[in-house]
Amino acid sequence: xxxxxxxxxxxxxxxxxxxxxxxxxxxxxxxxxxxxxxxxxxxxxxxxxxxxxxxxxxxxxxxxxxxxxxxxxxxxxxxxxxxxxxxxxxxxxxxxxxxxxxxxxxxxxxxxxxxxxxxxxxxxxxxxxxxxxxxxxxxxxxxxxxxxxxxxxxxxxxxxxxxxxxxxxxxxxxxxxxxxxxxxxxxxxxxxxxxxxxxxxxxxxxxxxxxxxxxxxxxxxxxxxxxxxxxxxxxxxxxxxxxxxxxxxxxxxxxxxxxxxxxxxxxxxxxxxxxxxxxxxxxxxxxxxxxxxxxxxxxxxxxxxxxxxxxxxxxxxxxxxxxxxxxxxxxxxxxxxxxxxxxxxxxxxxxxxxxxxxxxxxxxxxxxxxxxxxxxxxxxxxxxxxxxxxxxxxxxxxxxxxxxxxxxxxxxxxxxxxxxxxxxxxxxxxxxxxxxxxxxxxxxxxxxxxxxxxxxxxxxxxxxxxxxxxxxxxxxxxxxxxxxxxxxxxxxxxxxxxxxxxxxxxxxxxxxxxxxxxxxxxxxx
Amino acid sequence: xxxxxxxxxxxxxxxxxxxxxxxxxxxxxxxxxxxxxxxxxxxxxxxxxxxxxxxxxxxxxxxxxxxxxxxxxxxxxxxxxxxxxxxxxxxxxxxxxxxxxxxxxxxxxxxxxxxxxxxxxxxxxxxxxxxxxxxxxxxxxxxxxxxxxxxxxxxxxxxxxxxxxxxxxxxxxxxxxxxxxxxxxxxxxxxxxxxxxxxxxxxxxx
Ligand SMILES: Cc1cc2nc3c(=O)[nH]c(=O)nc-3n(C[C@H](O)[C@H](O)[C@H](O)COP(=O)(O)OP(=O)(O)OC[C@H]3O[C@@H](n4cnc5c(N)ncnc54)[C@H](O)[C@@H]3O)c2cc1C
Numbered sequence: 001x002x003x004x005x006x007x008x009x010x011x012x013x014x015x016x017x018x019x020x021x022x023x024x025x026x027x028x029x030x031x032x033x034x035x036x037x038x039x040x041x042x043x044x045x046x047x048x049x050x051x052x053x054x055x056x057x058x059x060x061x062x063x064x065x066x067x068x069x070x071x072x073x074x075x076x077x078x079x080x081x082x083x084x085x086x087x088x089x090x091x092x093x094x095x096x097x098x099x100x101x102x103x104x105x106x107x108x109x110x111x112x113x114x115x116x117x118x119x120x121x122x123x124x125x126x127x128x129x130x131x132x133x134x135x136x137x138x139x140x141x142x143x144x145x146x147x148x149x150x151x152x153x154x155x156x157x158x159x160x161x162x163x164x165x166x167x168x169x170x171x172x173x174x175x176x177x178x179x180x181x182x183x184x185x186x187x188x189x190x191x192x193x194x195x196x197x198x199x200x201x202x203x204x205x206x207x208x209x210x211x212x213x214x215x216x217x218x219x220x221x222x223x224x225x226x227x228x229x230x231x232x233x234x235x236x237x238x239x240x241x242x243x244x245x246x247x248x249x250x251x252x253x254x255x256x257x258x259x260x261x262x263x264x265x266x267x268x269x270x271x272x273x274x275x276x277x278x279x280x281x282x283x284x285x286x287x288x289x290x291x292x293x294x295x296x297x298x299x300x301x302x303x304x305x306x307x308x309x310x311x312x313x314x315x316x317x318x319x320x321x322x323x324x325x326x327x328x329x330x331x332x333x334x335x336x337x338x339x340x341x342x343x344x345x346x347x348x349x350x351x352x353x354x355x356x357x358x359x360x361x362x363x364x365x366x367x368x369x370x371x372x373x374x375x376x377x378x379x380x381x382x383x384x385x386x387x388x389x390x391x392x393x394x395x396x397x398x399x400x401x402x403x404x405x406x407x408x409x410x411x412x413x414x415x416x417x418x419x420x421x422x423x424x425x426x427x428x429x430x431x432x433x434x435x436x437x438x439x440x441x442x443x444x445x446x447x448x449x450x451x452x453x454x455x456x457x458x459x460x461x462x463x464x465x466x467x468x469x470x471x472x473x474x475x476x477x478x479x480x481x482x483x484x485x486x487x488x489x490x491x492x493x494x495x496x497x498x499x500x501x502x503x504x505x506x507x508x509x510x511x512x513x514x515x516x517x518x519x520x521x522x523x524x525x
Numbered sequence: 526x527x528x529x530x531x532x533x534x535x536x537x538x539x540x541x542x543x544x545x546x547x548x549x550x551x552x553x554x555x556x557x558x559x560x561x562x563x564x565x566x567x568x569x570x571x572x573x574x575x576x577x578x579x580x581x582x583x584x585x586x587x588x589x590x591x592x593x594x595x596x597x598x599x600x601x602x603x604x605x606x607x608x609x610x611x612x613x614x615x616x617x618x619x620x621x622x623x624x625x626x627x628x629x630x631x632x633x634x635x636x637x638x639x640x641x642x643x644x645x646x647x648x649x650x651x652x653x654x655x656x657x658x659x660x661x662x663x664x665x666x667x668x669x670x671x672x673x674x675x676x677x678x679x680x681x682x683x684x685x686x687x688x689x690x691x692x693x694x695x696x697x698x699x700x701x702x703x704x705x706x707x708x709x710x711x712x713x714x715x716x717x718x719x720x721x722x723x724x725x726x727x728x729x730x731x
Pocket of ligand 1: 018019020021022023024041042043044087088089090091092093094095096098099100101102103203234235236237270271272273275276279327456457458488489490491500501502503505
């Protein structure tokens with residue numbers, strides 16, 4: 001374990017945050033800035049911008065969460081990447097180190113899908129206990145913190161080559177709501193960090209620090225308060241509780257496999273939506289036989305990973321999509337809810353680019369021969385976009401512990417079960433068609449439909465609900481069952497919305513910090 | 526079926542020069558790129574051979590697979606033209622042997638600077654100051670598009686054909702409500718019968 005910041009005694013009952021990504025890193029900064037000391041336990045190492053490498057597989061292997069996981073269900077990931085269901089980073093800063101930066105907000109009705117969409121067979125729809133209006137002030141604060149372009153006076157990023165193809169195609173098929181953002185990477189110097197140099201490595205750590213991450217903003221600022229004790233290489237394996245059912249400590253392993261205990265007044269779990277439910281399930285006890293905070297039986301259920309897919313189109317002329325900010329291009333026209341298209345909810349189209357190494361691995365898993373190699377041969381003349389839309393919560397899409405496979409510490413690995421809902425399938429095929437029309441409109445000579453990558457957006461496994469029987473946490477992310485246990489990451493999402501999730505995770509964490517500070521000040525915890 | 530021989534002879538088989546050049550040919554036929562030089566294919570074959578040295582299971586599959594290829598080719602696989610060689614590979618594509626080669630090739634062949642050159646990928650740029658002054662926006666066969674947010678009509682967030690969402694469902698601070706007229710939502714997937722329509726409305730007015 002490597003320690004940074006001001007040490008807090010291990011037997012001192014303090015605020016303990018598990019995970020240092022979008023949720024955990026934000027919460028740590030917001031709480032320490034209010035004078036509340038915190039211990040942050042992060043399973044991964046503390047790497048900084050100089051450690052990052054600009055090579056796709058090297059960067060992935062350096063930072064991704066590679067501990068084994070298993071998969072089941074009808075989703076194609078179970079066939080293509082059976083032990084790599086997600087792309088999540090295990091390092092200080094979490095997945096915000098590898099994220100690209102798209103920051104759309106949720107729409108009002110996306111907080112109320114049960115009321116808006118009605119009842120959809122096979123889905124487990126529920127309205128959030130909060131509304132857009134309640135979250136709007138925190139969206140503002142999150143956008144300012146992250147430096148989102150296009151809002152709060154931040155200027156837009158310029159058009160790169162991939163965007164030129166994308167936006168011209170959009171215009172020609174009649175889309176209106178296209179632009180290069182909002183995108184949380186600096187178009188000009190902002191917040192002490194430089195403008196983007198358009199180096200093209202956005203799904204990797206940003207050596208130039210133009211991209212927002214909790215590694216470049218929240219963590220250093222939290223350390224500077226003198227109130228943060230950040231312990232890297234510290235993997236939490238259990239949350240324990242006293243005889244009244246309040247959590248009192250966490251147990252964690254250092255990189256040598258040695259076990260440590262940190263006493264806790266309050267625990268906030270932000271391990272991303274696979275590890276968060278895994279930890280709650282691993283913390284089962286005689287008092288909580290189905291897992292901590294799981295009286296509803298909803299822990300691990302309603303796992304969402306967005307409806308996704310990509311289209312890579314080839315043109316006669318060069319595109320060079322790899323130059324520039326990967327995802328600085330978004331079309332919002334299809335993000336509306338319009339059941340006449342044959343599905344509920346909506347989706348965004350966003351620019352995407354992969355290098356040859358990733359394109360070969362992800363474009364069409366399992367494929368070979370000339371059918372496959374022509375995808376790579378046209379690399380220079382290729383433009384790409386990603387389809388990202390709402391997927392519906394289903395009770396049976398679920399994280400469970402797989403007792404027959406263990407990780408290097410002997411702990412049961414999480415199994416990720418997903419069946420596509422017919423709504424996801426209908427939306428994906430609509431998105432593919434629209435993307436092809438768009439590229440046709442600017443003269444594509446061929447295009448390829450690429451299936452989902454290992455999930456980069458992971459949501460919903462400890463969902464928010466008004467009633468304790470419907471979900472795991474309340475409107476503040478506080479567990480219905482255990483008063484001093486909070487969930488602080490995308491696991492709390494009651495619905496996925498079409499929007500990329502991180503802005504909402506950060507906004508919720510800022511809001512939760514206000515609540516926790518207030519409760520601590522008034523003996524509410 | 527596992528190869529019924531002792532490991533020492535398996536090791537010998539797997540590592541002969543003939544085995545290596547057959548493997549290179551397999552990779553070229555399975556992943557044919559006319560513009561690629563031999564180097565990347567050779568390096569990929571060596572990566573596979575190294576993995577085989579380290580894993581008994583791979584070594585066994587590799588050895589058996591190479592022998593099978595010779596049977597199916599009716600002699601030396603390297604002598605077949607691309608079409609004939611491809612047909613042979615199609616017959617074994619579900620084997621562990623081919624899966625092992627395919628996976629390892631996909632992960633390694635394209636992570637090679639010579640391949641990047643051949644396909645026109647320039648790779649890391651941070652040491653050169655990024656692409657900001659080196660062509661990130663040099664595409665000139667299309668007009669320069671708008672980059673700013675659209676300032677015309679805002680998005681209609683809920684299509685006009687959808688019944689009005691309940692009041693709490695769409696509290697929008699900006700004052701834009703989920704305005705709509707009511708109509709049937711019968712194109713929604715899943716059950717949309719009258720009873721559920723009722724349910725939806727009664728909940729809506731709670
Ligand atoms: C390639 C890529 C591109 C993306 N692009 C976008 C985008 O454009 N827009 C967007 O909104 N989102 C994007 N995302 C998603 C975004 O990164 C995530 O939504 C976000 O980081 C999730 O935040 P989190 O706090 O839930 O988890 P994370 O950021 O993943 O942080 C969780 C942290 O907890 C740690 N942890 C887990 N379990 C334990 C444990 N038991 N003990 C200690 N520590 C633990 C992990 O190591 C990790 O550091 C992208 C993701 C990827 C991979």
